[in-house]
Amino acid sequence: xxxxYAPQLVEVAGPTSGALMxxxxxxxxxxxxxxxxxxxxxxxxxxxxxxxxxxPYAQDLSRRLIPPIWHEKGTWEHILGTDNLGRDYLSRVIxxxxxxxxxxxxxxxxxxxIGSALGLAAxxxxxxxxxxxxxxxxxxxxxxxxxVALAVVAMIGGSLWVVVLVLGLLKWDRFAVVMRxxxxxxxxxxxxxxxxxxxxxxxRIIIGEVLPNVLPHxxxxxxxxxxxxxxLEAALSFLGLGVQPPLPSWGLMIAEAKTYMFFSFWLIAxxxxxxxxxxxxxxxxxxxxxxxxxxGGRN
Amino acid sequence: MIAFAIxxxxxxxxxxxTVSALAFLLLRASGDIAIALAGEGARSExxxxxxxxxxxxxxxxxQYLDWLWKMLQGDFGQSLFxxxxxxxxxxxxxxxxxxxxxxxxxxxxxxxxxxxxLAAVYPxxxxxxxxxxxxxxxxxxxxxxxxxxxxxxxxxxxxxLPVSGSESWSHFVMPTIALGYYIAPAFMRLVRxxxxxxxxxxxxxxxxxxGLSGPTVILKHALRNALVPVVALAAVQLGFLLGGSVVIxxxxxxxxxxxxxxxxxxxxxxxxxxxxxxxxxxxxxxxTLAADLANAWLDPRIRVG
Numbered sequence: 001x002x003x004x005y006a007p008q009l010v011e012v013a014g015p016t017s018g019a020l021m022x023x024x025x026x027x028x029x030x031x032x033x034x035x036x037x038x039x040x041x042x043x044x045x046x047x048x049x050x051x052x053x054x055x056p057y058a059q060d061l062s063r064r065l066i067p068p069i070w071h072e073k074g075t076w077e078h079i080l081g082t083d084n085l086g087r088d089y090l091s092r093v094i095x096x097x098x099x100x101x102x103x104x105x106x107x108x109x110x111x112x113x114i115g116s117a118l119g120l121a122a123x124x125x126x127x128x129x130x131x132x133x134x135x136x137x138x139x140x141x142x143x144x145x146x147x148v149a150l151a152v153v154a155m156i157g158g159s160l161w162v163v164v165l166v167l168g169l170l171k172w173d174r175f176a177v178v179m180r181x182x183x184x185x186x187x188x189x190x191x192x193x194x195x196x197x198x199x200x201x202x203x204r205i206i207i208g209e210v211l212p213n214v215l216p217h218x219x220x221x222x223x224x225x226x227x228x229x230x231x232l233e234a235a236l237s238f239l240g241l242g243v244q245p246p247l248p249s250w251g252l253m254i255a256e257a258k259t260y261m262f263f264s265f266w267l268i269a270x271x272x273x274x275x276x277x278x279x280x281x282x283x284x285x286x287x288x289x290x291x292x293x294x295x296g297g298r299n
Numbered sequence: 300m301i302a303f304a305i306x307x308x309x310x311x312x313x314x315x316x317t318v319s320a321l322a323f324l325l326l327r328a329s330g331d332i333a334i335a336l337a338g339e340g341a342r343s344e345x346x347x348x349x350x351x352x353x354x355x356x357x358x359x360x361x362q363y364l365d366w367l368w369k370m371l372q373g374d375f376g377q378s379l380f381x382x383x384x385x386x387x388x389x390x391x392x393x394x395x396x397x398x399x400x401x402x403x404x405x406x407x408x409x410x411x412x413x414x415x416x417l418a419a420v421y422p423x424x425x426x427x428x429x430x431x432x433x434x435x436x437x438x439x440x441x442x443x444x445x446x447x448x449x450x451x452x453x454x455x456x457x458x459x460l461p462v463s464g465s466e467s468w469s470h471f472v473m474p475t476i477a478l479g480y481y482i483a484p485a486f487m488r489l490v491r492x493x494x495x496x497x498x499x500x501x502x503x504x505x506x507x508x509x510g511l512s513g514p515t516v517i518l519k520h521a522l523r524n525a526l527v528p529v530v531a532l533a534a535v536q537l538g539f540l541l542g543g544s545v546v547i548x549x550x551x552x553x554x555x556x557x558x559x560x561x562x563x564x565x566x567x568x569x570x571x572x573x574x575x576x577x578x579x580x581x582x583x584x585x586x587t588l589a590a591d592l593a594n595a596w597l598d599p600r601i602r603v604g
Contacts, residue, residue: 142318144542144579147560151572154564155329231441235546238443262455272444280439
């Protein structure tokens with residue numbers, strides 16, 4: 001997801017040469033670890049039909065609540081055991097990656113488009129446009145996000161796309177704030193003024209000159225937002241007001257397992273760990289990109 | 300200062316009106332409460348009657364202005380599920396959530412201040428790396444999952460705390476940890492960055508040159524200046540904590556605004572949901588206003604510029 005941007009960053013980092021940038025990227029342990037972990041999860045999601053040993057929806061009530069393999073009663077037939085309806089847990093966890101990644105990516109794109117457009121406009125034009133955008137952002141920040149998302153999703157009726165749309169339309173604030181600040185910084189630099197002097201059109205300046213130079217900031221915010229959208233979906237689904245059964249959303253799996261958690265702790269531990277690892281991977285990639293694109297470069 | 304305060308207050312009122320209108324319209328547009336009220340299998344005449352009875356047949360703008368006007372007089376309407384006045388219902392739960400948010404903020408500060416200072420005093424050392432790793436790990440942990448782990452460890456295995464409820468102070472411990480740990484990393488990073496910047500400044504070098512001891516310089520001279528941005532973040536995070544209490548209060552059945560919000564949402568009790576959204580927004584607007592005024596008072600550059 002996020003590391004797809006990395007090759008472009010080689011060009012936008014300014015004075016550092018390509019070779020130096022590559023060394024920075026590959027020398028950054030956190031970034032490498034996060035990117036590897038994220039890649040594994042993405043591959044898991046893409047290859048789910050090949051990797052999953054069973055149908056994630058197939059119930060077998062005669063094989064309910066089988067513990068995972070490290071437990072003394074575990075069996076190799078179900079490496080991560082089965083849930084309360086006898087569904088293979090490994091298959092559900094693998095398919096669950098698809099839902100989390102889909103949510104993270106779609107919400108990131110929707111909120112990224114809205115927020116970046118607002119932030120770029122505010123930062124580039126300034127004056128009245130900036131005032132209006134700042135007001136819109138202030139209004140958005142004053143709304144309790146989780147509460148409004150929960151209420152709206154519950155009123156419309158929970159489904160994957162309703163969750164994506166509601167979160168996407170609500171979560172653009174950070175994009176707007178960061179893009180506004182970054183654009184303001186770039187706006188007064190020589191090459192933007194030079195482009196204006198040569199008579200380049202406003203859209204051309206914004207897309208051709210400003211956007212490439214604020215891209216590193218955009219990528220970092222995008223990673224933060226994708227991670228936070230994934231956590232929010234999990235929380236909504238956990239409360240029963242997000243993605244609906246029988247979809248194998250990790251948050252929903254934890255909710256379904258809550259009744260059994262005192263006797264079968266692994267039922268919440270497995271999807272919970274999967275969720276934490278995915279968010280960890282995305283955050284580490286985001287932090288890493290911020291480090292290697294920072295002027296001077298950390299590490 | 301007064302001119303700045305008046306301008307800032309005017310903005311706050313404008314934001315409050317816009318937010319309340321938006322929240323009202325958003326919730327109204329998401330579903331038809333007349334159908335929800337009438338229940339399943341209701342005849343269309345019944346639905347029409349309910350619509351007239353609750354004034355839902357009027358234009359949305361009129362409904363909004365009516366709701367806003369009554370709310371300003373303290374009348375939040377009738378709860379559809381609890382069958383009582385919304386105002387007293389919501390106000391009774393507010394202290395629990397306010398306490399939880401405050402405890403969580405204090406808990407987060409109690410972890411993040413010492414760790415942030417340590418990380419700044421020894422930058423790039425193993426202490427710094429450890430703090431940073433803790434922050435990254437903490438930010439990745441879903442708070443509802445962490446809450447369940449706390450229940451299993453502290454309430455089931457060690458039996459030191461009650462699983463759920465809100466009868467005593469001990470019922471607040473786990474919700475406080477589960478809600479507070481999540482905002483600690485943001486504070487830690489801010490304290491660390493602020494301290495590193497301040498510690499490199501001239502007046503700290505002067506203080507050191509005067510022969511003041513390390514702890515005195517750090518705690519008396521540096522920390523005070525590094526804390527200015529922390530005040531602004533605290534206001535924003537307090538708003539997040541109030542909203543985030545929905546998840547945590549529901550898990551621990553802590554009888555506050557968040558739990559009430561969850562109940563009202565699942566029962567499609569729109570008047571209660573609307574009142575809670577409005578109140579939490581107003582609290583957030585009030586907090587950020589207070590933080591802005593405090594910062595303007597601390598730093599004259601803000602109120603002039």
